[in-house]
Each structure stands twice: as C-alpha cells, then as structure tokens.
Amino acid sequence: MKLVDEIKAALEPEVRTSSDANEYFEAVFMVKDLEKLNTILEKEFGKPLKPPAKNVKFTKEVQNVVDLIGGLRREQSFYAKNETESKYFYAALWPWQSDPSKITLKMGLYDINKLTEKKDG
Secondary structure, three states: OHHHHHHHHHHOOEEEEEOOOOOEEEEEEEHHHHHHHHHHHHHHHOOOOEOOOOOOOOOHHHHHHHHHOOOOOOOOEEEEEEOOOOEEEEEEEEEOOOOOOEEEEEEEEEEHHHHHHHHHO
C-alpha cells in the first residue's frame, strides 16, 4: 500500500504490524499528529464513514468489515472504500483509554467474498 509508505514518511509511527502483502497495517501515533494523519487518510478515502462521537448505519458489506475488526466504539473513526466489487480498503482510528496521548491506526484490505465464505462454512 502506497498509503502506508506515505504515513510512515510523514509521521514516523510506532509500527506494530505490517503484512508482507500490505493487506494489513497497524501503528501507534501521538494524538498531536492526528490532524495530519486525518488529512492523509481523507486524501485516500474521503471523509470518514464514521467520525468520532457519531453513531452511523453502514451497508451490509461495510458492517461485515466493522464486525471483523471488533466493532467500533463511539470515540473511534472509520474510513472505508471499495477497491473492487468485493474488496474493501478500510482504516480505523482507535484512541487509547489508558493513555489519551496515543491513538492506534488499523488499516487493511478485506475481501467480502472470503468473509461470507467463512460465515457460511
């Protein structure tokens, strides 16, 4: 994901997980960098589907992705877009309750068809 390289170069996060195939990326950022991170994410995704402090309804496909990452709390943000007919690229921002100066970015690519196969199988 070119986006991962852009984020790493601009913000120097603490990378927790990054898959070789660039299908998943997780990193910790300082909240002071949140505005810059949101700007980078909005260039890729547009406005978040779920901004912090908002409750929203998602399409069935997007809700499947949200469920797979463990759902979303009110203070979290969520971005998503279709990459192909069945693949969704998403990013979720998870503020830390234990340390309000930090926030985790979880970003990945999910194939909705594979999710459906797992649920049916």
